[in-house]
Amino acid sequence: MQEKKHIVFFTPTLNKTGSEIVLFNLLPFALEEFKVTVITKYKGELYDHLPAGINKYFFYYNQFGGLFTRLINKIRSKFVVPRILNKYSPATWYLNTIMLGDILAYAQAKNIKTIVHLHELQQMYSLLTESDIRRLSDYPNHIIANSKASADVIINKGRKKSIQIVYPSLDFSKIILMKSNLREQLGIRKDEFVWMMSGTLDKNKNPFLFVDVASSLKQKTNNFKMIWLGSQPGSSNLGEEFKAYIKERNCDDIVIWINDIGDKYYDYLNCANGFVLTSQFESFSLVTLEALYLGIPVVANNCIGVNELLIDKYGYVLKEKNNIEEMSEIMRDYKSGSRHVFSDELKQRALNFNIDKIGKDWLKCLKEQV
Numbered sequence: 455m456q457e458k459k460h461i462v463f464f465t466p467t468l469n470k471t472g473s474e475i476v477l478f479n480l481l482p483f484a485l486e487e488f489k490v491t492v493i494t495k496y497k498g499e500l501y502d503h504l505p506a507g508i509n510k511y512f513f514y515y516n517q518f519g520g521l522f523t524r525l526i527n528k529i530r531s532k533f534v535v536p537r538i539l540n541k542y543s544p545a546t547w548y549l550n551t552i553m554l555g556d557i558l559a560y561a562q563a564k565n566i567k568t569i570v571h572l573h574e575l576q577q578m579y580s581l582l583t584e585s586d587i588r589r590l591s592d593y594p595n596h597i598i599a600n601s602k603a604s605a606d607v608i609i610n611k612g613r614k615k616s617i618q619i620v621y622p623s624l625d626f627s628k629i630i631l632m633k634s635n636l637r638e639q640l641g642i643r644k645d646e647f648v649w650m651m652s653g654t655l656d657k658n659k660n661p662f663l664f665v666d667v668a669s670s671l672k673q674k675t676n677n678f679k680m681i682w683l684g685s686q687p688g689s690s691n692l693g694e695e696f697k698a699y700i701k702e703r704n705c706d707d708i709v710i711w712i713n714d715i716g717d718k719y720y721d722y723l724n725c726a727n728g729f730v731l732t733s734q735f736e737s738f739s740l741v742t743l744e745a746l747y748l749g750i751p752v753v754a755n756n757c758i759g760v761n762e763l764l765i766d767k768y769g770y771v772l773k774e775k776n777n778i779e780e781m782s783e784i785m786r787d788y789k790s791g792s793r794h795v796f797s798d799e800l801k802q803r804a805l806n807f808n809i810d811k812i813g814k815d816w817l818k819c820l821k822e823q824v
Contacts, residue, residue: 473550483817547568600737601738601762603761622812649679654685655685664682674786680710680730742763746763
């Protein structure tokens with residue numbers, strides 16, 4: 455029997471962020487046709503849950519560790535990382551983000567066949583050097599973009615050929631809701647309208663806009679709560695700033711921050727009557743997809759990629775980015791019922807991005823390129 459072709463997937467952490475979840479959900483499809491190895495820069499929470507049959511390695515320990523961890527990581531960068539890279543040079547390399555410029559540079563130097571999966575918009579390219587961007591545009595054999603929005607960026611950077619859009623997807627069979635009384639535990643009355651936002655507490659997710667909108671709503675309506683689901687990065691003090699701003703805007707009676715979700719994420723999300731996406735930039739938005747699947751209407755900031763998901767009647771995207779009053783007005787319309795919600799249609803929209811469909815499209819792409 456002919457030996458399977460080998461793909462090595464490089465990804466930053468395998469933490470539960472959008473691009474990492476996309477790859478994690480797709481990997482079982484690659485196993486059907488290829489020998490698969492996954493290499494992460496840091497060992498994230500999904501690392502130990504990779505499917506059986508996948509070889510796996512990580513370069514470094516804790517990303518935000520102390521002096522001892524930094525020393526160990528420096529030693530590994532000198533001795534362990536080069537050995538791993540050299541060992542897998544004969545395979546096809548698949549880079550799951552543009553933020554792996556050092557890996558792409560190594561691939562080019564060794565003339566390794568490479569596929570890059572783009573999840574990023576223009577603002578992330580500011581973190582790359584000019585040579586990184588030029589290499590990203592010129593070198594990869596094939597580029598997979600997670601949306602038209604992310605594809606347009608690399609095209610504008612000079613990429614002329616071999617670009618394909620494969621939208622993110624979710625395995626909806628894993629969204630299992632438990633019968634719980636989370637709303638009651640959170641002190642939310644049955645008649646209160648709950649707006650939810652989900653995401654890491656960082657500047658791109660725009661937590662201060664979230665509070666500004668809560669303040670605007672509080673001045674014009676009542677009987678509602680706004681919940682933020684998601685922790686802050688280990689190197690950030692944004693959480694303290696967020697809590698202070700909630701008090702400053704006199705919203706501590708309506709804004710709830712839950713940063714220790716555990717395995718109850720979907721149960722928390724299902725507490726919502728509406729979802730509000732405050733992000734500055736999104737090349738797609740998996741959390742919006744999750745909300746739609748649960749039949750929850752979405753009001754989104756004009757963050758670019760979400761426009762490809764919230765077409766027609768499936769939600770509302772602000773006409774003017776970061777417009778507090780516009781967002782507040784539309785949220786009041788949903789709360790009052792003047793904007794009708796057809797939950798079955800929202801769920802059906804989400805099902806268009808089911809992993810079974812998207813995974814087959816992605817696997818077809820790999821078979822053509824590897």
